[in-house]
Amino acid sequence: MPFLSNLPALRLALAYALHDPSSLLPHSTIPTLLYLPIPVSSGLPSLSTNPTRKPTIRALVLDKDNTLCPPKTAKLHAAYIAKIEKLKASPEFSHNPSSILIVSNTAGSTRSAEDEAEAKQLEAELGVPVLRQHPERRKPLCGPDVLEFFKEKGVTDDPAEIVFVGDRLATDVLVAREVGSWSYWCRDGWRNPEIPGRDYRGFLSKMEARYERLLRDGYGKVAPLPRGINIATKK
Incomplete structure (x- = not known):
């Protein structure tokens, strides 16, 4: 099974589920990537009692499988x-x-010719770089590599200026939590606009999805803010 090939990530997700389940909740939820607001910051929590004061966002991390592509x-x-x-x-x-x-646990994430070909295809068609992950540091363990990429490219060196977007709580949302960034969860994954009912x-x-609904509606849990951000101290 695919998740068994990433056992360190599975152990990390289970540890959070047992000891700090709120950390698996997203800061914002959208049906699919097509609903991601522009500006992206507009859908994130406010930084003060003033609802118009939103985080400054300079970098965006997108998942591939079931977020950007089928x-x-x-x-x-x-x-x-x-x-x-x-x-x-x-x-x-x-x-x-x-x-x-683009940060994917398939395209660009292994040394296989297939995954490298997918990464190059996405870069050519979208004009967006794909992170070449270390095979032992795939999501949600690749956070330091993402931060280093944006720092080297002169985008930002502040994790709180980065948003992660994806369909998985245990990888996309959790890596954002690990590095101190914001997260959007694509609740329905990838959908074809012409056949939206196909799941x-x-x-x-x-x-x-059931776990998220239980935490949010059943227990009233909310996602913790990225490290270093405290709304109560913002004026």
């Missing part, structure tokens, strides 16, 4: 390509061509 493919729907173009042109990310980064989520994704 699972286990690099097929790009026209609607998703158009969404990426709008994000690239937005004031938050137009300042640097490396301000949007591409796997068993684990569906179980995560």
Whole structure:
């Protein structure tokens, strides 16, 4: 099974689920990537009692499988390509061509020819870089590599200026929590706008959705703010 190939990540997610479950909750939830607001900061929690005071965002991390593309493919729907173009042109990310980064546990995540070919295809079609992950530091363990990428490219060296977007709580949301960044959860995964009823989520994704609903609605849990941010002290 795919998750068994990433046992360190599985252990980390289970540790959070047992001891700090709120850390697996996203800061904001959207149905799919197509609903990601522009500016991205507008959908995040306010930094003070003034609802218009939002975080400063300079970098965006996008998941591939079941977020940007159907699972286990690099097929790009026209609607998703158009969404990426709008994000690239937005004031938050137009300042640097490396301000949007694709981080996938398939494309660019192993040394296999298939994963490298997918990474190169996405870069060519979208004009967005794909992180070449260390095979032993795949999501949610790749946070330091993401931070180093944005620092080297002159995008930002502040994790609180980065947003992670993906369909998995145990990888996309958790890596944001680990490095002190913001997170958006694509609750429904990838959907074809022409056939929105088709659900591409796997068993684990569906179980995560139930878990998220239980924490949020059943126990009233909310996602902790990124480290270093304290709304109560902001004026």
